[in-house]
Amino acid sequence: MKLSGLVIRLQAGFYFVETAEGLISCQLRGRFKKGVIEGDLVAVGDRVEISLLADGTGVIEKVCERISAFIRKAPSARGDYKQVLLANPDQIVLVFACAEPNPRLRMLDRFLVIAEKEEIPALIVANKIDLIGLDRAQQIFLMYPPLGYEVLFTSVKMQYGIEELYRKLHGKISALAGPSGVGKSSLLNVIQPHLGLDVGRVSGLTSKGRHTTVVRELFPLRGGGYVADMPGLRSLSLWDTEPEELDGYFPELRTLVADCRFNDCTHQMEPGCAVRQAVKEGRVNEERYVSYLRMRLGEEDD
Ligand code: GDP
């Protein structure tokens, strides 16, 4: 029998596929593995076609074309290997705390660039508003809504914004990212107890990705939809992004650059730079401009 389904977990060489017949443990058809393998053939989030065997397990026959993906390049002896962190996310949910820890907007800007590059809609969640109040929280994130990024204000402690967050996640595959300690697990736990993420777990991750755990599981939400924890997103960096294309991933710069005097303007010190002019006049947020410059220079965010 043939079935179609969604790969929701990878474990010890087995792919767990959610189908109309339930969750089926599958293996890859051998012929997939022939030839030079440049990256993950099947990843969590992939839609697949399987054939069901008599013993209740399945074989993956076909992987549907990926619409989008978070990919990490892992150097190996035979060249770069493309590790697929998550296939076909509908949105990326970027969680930051208003305080404790203080919001790291450089990191947020980097995540937004990754989202723009992959053409995946981003939702910003500003959690722990109980610590500073809604007004101040809105001040911190005020530059984002005009750029088209929705900011949702939440507090696990006050149970504020939780229903709205649930509605945003419902029916979609969401990649969840953000620094540790901002309340990602707490938020998911109030949305749905026992979803699978542990509150306050020790992460012990390195930014270079060696010990970084990657998404290997989609957690199903009651009523439909999935959430994937993405601790590996930081290590994605922007490996195949040329400095010249970076301004295209800042919505507020995208339209300005055509007005720069030089068409190879780096927006740093050239005369007649429309970007710098816009920063000076307050039409472009200065902090966002600094984020742009730092990414362009390849500096780590802080
Ligand atoms: P994660 O590392 O992003 O998954 O963060 P956790 O969910 O483990 O939360 C880190 C700490 O922040 C825990 O001590 C939580 O109790 C606390 N926390 C989470 N959400 C809130 C909130 O809305 N307000 C306050 N004051 N503390 C919170």
Ligand code: ZN
């Ligand atoms: Zn310029």
